Amino acid sequence: xxxxxxxxxxxxxxxxxxxxxxxxxxxxxxxxxxxxxxxxxxxxxxxxxxxxxxxxxxxxxxxxxxxxxxxxxxxxxxxxxxxxxxxxxxxxxxxxxxxxxxxxxxxxxxxxxxxxxxxxxxxxxxxxxxxxxxxxxxxxxxxxxxxxxxxxxxxxxxxxxxxxxxxxxxxxxxxxxxxxxxxxxxxxxxxxxxxxxxxxxxxxxxxxxxxxxxxxxxxxxxxxxxxxxxxxxxxxxxxxxxxxxxxxxxxxxxxxxxxxxxxxxxxxxxxxxxxxxxxxxxxxxxxxxxxxxxxxxxxxxxxxxxxxxxxxxxxxxxxxxxxxxxxxxxxxxxxxxxxxxxxxxxxxxxxxxxxxxxxxxxxxxxxxxxxxxxxxxxxxxxxxxxxxxxxxxxxxxxxxxxxxxxxxxxxxxxxxxxxxxxxxxxxxxxxxxxxxxxxxxxxxxxxxxxxxxxxxxxxxxxxxxxxxxxxxxxxxxxxx
Numbered sequence: 001x002x003x004x005x006x007x008x009x010x011x012x013x014x015x016x017x018x019x020x021x022x023x024x025x026x027x028x029x030x031x032x033x034x035x036x037x038x039x040x041x042x043x044x045x046x047x048x049x050x051x052x053x054x055x056x057x058x059x060x061x062x063x064x065x066x067x068x069x070x071x072x073x074x075x076x077x078x079x080x081x082x083x084x085x086x087x088x089x090x091x092x093x094x095x096x097x098x099x100x101x102x103x104x105x106x107x108x109x110x111x112x113x114x115x116x117x118x119x120x121x122x123x124x125x126x127x128x129x130x131x132x133x134x135x136x137x138x139x140x141x142x143x144x145x146x147x148x149x150x151x152x153x154x155x156x157x158x159x160x161x162x163x164x165x166x167x168x169x170x171x172x173x174x175x176x177x178x179x180x181x182x183x184x185x186x187x188x189x190x191x192x193x194x195x196x197x198x199x200x201x202x203x204x205x206x207x208x209x210x211x212x213x214x215x216x217x218x219x220x221x222x223x224x225x226x227x228x229x230x231x232x233x234x235x236x237x238x239x240x241x242x243x244x245x246x247x248x249x250x251x252x253x254x255x256x257x258x259x260x261x262x263x264x265x266x267x268x269x270x271x272x273x274x275x276x277x278x279x280x281x282x283x284x285x286x287x288x289x290x291x292x293x294x295x296x297x298x299x300x301x302x303x304x305x306x307x308x309x310x311x312x313x314x315x316x317x318x319x320x321x322x323x324x325x326x327x328x329x330x331x332x333x334x335x336x337x338x339x340x341x342x343x344x345x346x347x348x349x350x351x352x353x354x355x356x357x358x359x360x361x362x363x364x365x366x367x368x369x370x371x372x373x374x375x376x377x378x379x380x381x382x383x384x385x386x387x388x389x390x391x392x393x394x395x396x397x398x399x400x401x402x403x404x405x406x407x408x409x410x411x412x413x414x415x416x417x418x419x420x421x422x423x424x425x426x427x428x429x430x431x432x433x434x435x436x437x438x439x440x441x442x443x444x445x446x447x448x449x450x451x452x453x454x455x456x457x458x459x460x461x462x463x464x465x466x467x468x469x470x471x472x473x474x475x476x477x478x479x480x
Contacts, residue, residue, distance in 0.1 A: 096288055192399075
């Protein structure tokens with residue numbers, strides 16, 4: 001279930017005031033982005049030129065060209081306006097623009113979305129509401145929860161307090177009989193039927209890269225970047241608005257508005273690495289409240305270079321606009337000091353500097369991300385055995401919702417191969433996607449279901465009575 005919740009607004013929307021963001025900082029951020037875009041375009045100029053030359057001189061199936069005169073169709077829907085006090089999951093995506101709902105994401109960039117306006121307990125309360133609906137959808141009677149165990153998949157780099165609160169919610173709040181935890185990278189590796197791999201997880205707001213050997217994540221190889229599919233959407237919007245050749249029909253599109261963001265997410269699915277550039281016809285629909293009815297505007301436009309160029313920003317993240325004025329998540333303070341220094345080092349989300357080759361985490365500054373190909377190279381670099389480094393280049397697993405671009409695997413293999421040091425005799429790079437025909441967004445869940453059934457993992461289960469008796473002390477010996 002999608003972790004998003006909408007609540008009916010009881011009071012009128014507050015008046016909007018101009019943001020107090022430093023305009024000089026915003027201008028500097030845009031200049032950095034524009035410079036990054038130019039560098040990406042310069043390096044890819046020959047590639048894109050070659051892709052254009054592959055097109056036939058005349059295309060029999062040339063798409064319709066849209067202009068301002070024929071780019072919008074308007075109709076009214078027979079749908080009723082939403083009236084529920086709370087809307088959860090995918091149903092939130094159907095809320096028309098103009099409805100009086102406040103929309104929350106309790107998780108952001110892999111952490112609970114704690115800010116000065118949203119406390120940890122508020123995030124947990126939202127999670128409780130979402131999970132309660134998910135359990136109802138599974139026809140789980142609350143009276144029977146104690147008969148079931150539950151598996152919690154956690155990020156490779158996590159905030160300990162988040163995990164503690166979620167365990168407490170599942171065991172004490174929902175009353176499950178036991179719980180097992182494991183990290184995303186290992187679950188993905190198992191779900192894909194592998195034991196050793198470089199796991200590249202590209203999500204909507206976060207990208208993580210981790211080397212896994214024999215179903216154990218190597219802590220010195222963990223890379224986390226605050227970039228992903230959302231950045232690709234923002235860059236698409238920048239291209240559409242700045243290039244009149246696209247005739248983009250919705251110039252008022254604002255990525256900070258929930259319904260507008262969903263439009264960009266839909267357009268992003270048309271991006272590709274198909275080694276050819278042609279004009280393509282795209283469309284999207286915006287539903288908006290008009291009186292007591294829902295008006296549907298269906299927009300049409302033509303896209304060419306943008307949908308082939310923008311995905312390359314995964315390798316040129318300088319083209320992403322730097323994150324500005326976003327509250328940094330503060331580390332939680334534990335009520336009981338059960339995590340020793342080594343444990344806290346391994347699980348801390350605080351950035352570490354590259355002071356020497358022996359580091360506990362490899363974390364990239366949110367405003368200075370690196371390309372996916374360079375991230376894979378850096379992660380492998382911190383493995384301790386040459387033989388493993390050589391072997392693992394042949395087992396790179398990509399998962400996550402922002403990896404499903406046609407041709408991405410071939411481009412990624414070529415670019416990673418170019419990063420391999422000359423002292424490693426690697427014959428080929430192999431990248432796995434959609435392994436076992438699994439949806440890349442579901443691989444970790446598949447791995448969790450397999451792990452839960454493994455006899456070798458029986459000792460990792462935390463029983464409800466153990467949690468109630470020992471609390472967070474039990475995690476140190478059970479957490480992977």
